[in-house]
Amino acid sequence: MNLTLISNSIGDTINLGSIIGENLNGGEIIALTGELGSGKTCLTRGIARGMGISEEFYITSPTFTLINEYPGRIPLYHLDVYRLSGSKDLEDLGYEEYFYGKGAIVIEWAEKIKDIIPPDSIFIYLKYLEEEKREIEISYEGDKASKIIKRVNEEVLSKWH
Amino acid sequence: MLVLGIESSCDETAAAVVSDGTSLLSNVVASQIDVHSKFGGVVPEIASRKHIEVIIQVIEQALDDAGVTLDDIDGIAGTRGPGLIGSLLVGLSVAKSIAFMKDIPFVGVNHVEGHVAAIFLTEEKPEFPFVALVVSGGHTNIYLVADSGSFRTLGQTRDDAAGEAFDKGAKMLGLGYPGGIVIDRLSKGGNPAFVKFPRSMKGSIDFSFSGLKTSLLYYIKKRETPVTEDELPHIVASYQDAIVDVLVDKTLKAAEEYSLSRVVIAGGVAANSRLRDIFHERAGGKGIEVFIPPPVLCTDNAAMIAVVGDNLLKRGERGSFDLNAISRWPLDFPGEI
Numbered sequence: 001m002n003l004t005l006i007s008n009s010i011g012d013t014i015n016l017g018s019i020i021g022e023n024l025n026g027g028e029i030i031a032l033t034g035e036l037g038s039g040k041t042c043l044t045r046g047i048a049r050g051m052g053i054s055e056e057f058y059i060t061s062p063t064f065t066l067i068n069e070y071p072g073r074i075p076l077y078h079l080d081v082y083r084l085s086g087s088k089d090l091e092d093l094g095y096e097e098y099f100y101g102k103g104a105i106v107i108e109w110a111e112k113i114k115d116i117i118p119p120d121s122i123f124i125y126l127k128y129l130e131e132e133k134r135e136i137e138i139s140y141e142g143d144k145a146s147k148i149i150k151r152v153n154e155e156v157l158s159k160w161h
Numbered sequence: 162m163l164v165l166g167i168e169s170s171c172d173e174t175a176a177a178v179v180s181d182g183t184s185l186l187s188n189v190v191a192s193q194i195d196v197h198s199k200f201g202g203v204v205p206e207i208a209s210r211k212h213i214e215v216i217i218q219v220i221e222q223a224l225d226d227a228g229v230t231l232d233d234i235d236g237i238a239g240t241r242g243p244g245l246i247g248s249l250l251v252g253l254s255v256a257k258s259i260a261f262m263k264d265i266p267f268v269g270v271n272h273v274e275g276h277v278a279a280i281f282l283t284e285e286k287p288e289f290p291f292v293a294l295v296v297s298g299g300h301t302n303i304y305l306v307a308d309s310g311s312f313r314t315l316g317q318t319r320d321d322a323a324g325e326a327f328d329k330g331a332k333m334l335g336l337g338y339p340g341g342i343v344i345d346r347l348s349k350g351g352n353p354a355f356v357k358f359p360r361s362m363k364g365s366i367d368f369s370f371s372g373l374k375t376s377l378l379y380y381i382k383k384r385e386t387p388v389t390e391d392e393l394p395h396i397v398a399s400y401q402d403a404i405v406d407v408l409v410d411k412t413l414k415a416a417e418e419y420s421l422s423r424v425v426i427a428g429g430v431a432a433n434s435r436l437r438d439i440f441h442e443r444a445g446g447k448g449i450e451v452f453i454p455p456p457v458l459c460t461d462n463a464a465m466i467a468v469v470g471d472n473l474l475k476r477g478e479r480g481s482f483d484l485n486a487i488s489r490w491p492l493d494f495p496g497e498i
Binding site for chain 1: 171243244245247297298299317318319320321322324325328329332333371374375377378379382488489
């Protein structure tokens with residue numbers, strides 16, 4: 001199933017992230033796909049805030065560090081596989097510990113490792129439309145993801161515009 | 162005192178031997194040595210398993226280059242964090258094993274502190290206190306360094322690190338990897354005023370490079386024609402200056418704010434030639450002395466780990482055999498948070 005939203009600003013993207021973050025309970029995998037500058041780290045910043053991670057922690061890009069961990073209501077593991085050649089590299093990093101742990105996981109450039117992302121993950125595609133404007137498509141299947149996105153959709157409808 | 166340093170926090174597997182915390186006897190970084198003959202064509206990077214494959218050979222090479230054996234080593238220093246746990250554990254476990262086997266002390270070292278300490282391997286050593294800028298692919302931090310091991314964060318990036326801005330900018334323009342080196346080379350002779358890229362977070366000592374990355378994206382998208390080869394040096398020179406400008410400005414601003422007359426620049430991006438030039442140029446007029454290690458000691462290495470280790474060992478610190486690696490380890494805090 002799909003839900004497509006239009007973000008008109010960085011603020012919109014952070015808000016959407018925050019709503020998603022509020023609805024995470026641990027064990028979720030959020031797979032982000034979108035070109036450079038499309039707002040992946042920005043969306044993650046919102047998710048972190050929604051998960052109750054303190055403003056003291058700047059949500060910085062994990063491109064070089066590969067995995068950033070943040071303590072929240074549940075831990076957030078922020079992965080970036082931009083520099084990896086594929087899922088084999090991630091195996092070498094011991095990703096199973098994160099994938100099957102109690103935290104929520106956000107993966108940037110997820111399309112590079114799509115063969116190992118579980119099908120019940122939440123897939124988010126960010127697309128550049130014009131300067132501040134982005135199309136954000138959320139694709140999901142399974143009960144758990146459906147419940148989360150249903151609530152996200154309701155809150156977006158009531159809070160946006 | 163001879164200290165063997167071991168580093169495996171991220172991409173590089175490295176070992177080095179340092180005498181008395183000031184004299185470099187050897188400095189081996191796996192990806193820089195003759196990989197084809199030594200490692201059968203495997204370039205060690207990222208993965209912890211790759212660190213395991215090469216770490217013993219890297220240590221042996223460091224001992225050989227220094228003309229010593231393990232029997233001559235008085236102490237071991239291993240990177241404890243910050244970094245990837247799986248990668249860190251490789252170096253830290255080897256450090257502990259050698260210490261146990263040879264019955265010599267070992268200590269766990271903070272990688273970022275190591276970057277700053279690299280300056281003590283050069284001829285011109287700064288006196289404390291000073292302001293330090295640590296700038297790499299993963300870090301962009303300004304510290305007040307009151308004394309050896311005494312750090313206070315004055316500023317940091319809120320989104321991307323400067324090294325990442327270089328790499329992603331290069332990627333958007335279809336240039337090679339690593340982006341920092343390509344941009345440094347290509348921008349020579351370019352006009353840095355060709356494109357007006359933004360300087361963000363004016364008035365603060367914190368950094369933000371995400372907006373710069375996005376403005377390059379908009380610049381490319383809004384053009385009606387593709388970037389030509391003639392324009393490229395000017396565009397990258399402009400982009401590079403937007404990064405260099407804020408790094409230099411904020412670091413010197415921090416020094417002035419805290420009335421300090423010395424700044425140390427460290428980390429992989431400190432190898433950038435434009436950054437080095439502009440720092441010297443602008444600091445001179447303000448009466449601030451600038452200390453930058455040679456490029457080989459700016460990028461990740463184990464010599465810098467040995468320097469910090471030497472200091473900790475001389476202060477009587479000893480790592481226990483159950484010392485764990487830590488992924489997040491801000492320098493303001495002596496232990497884990």
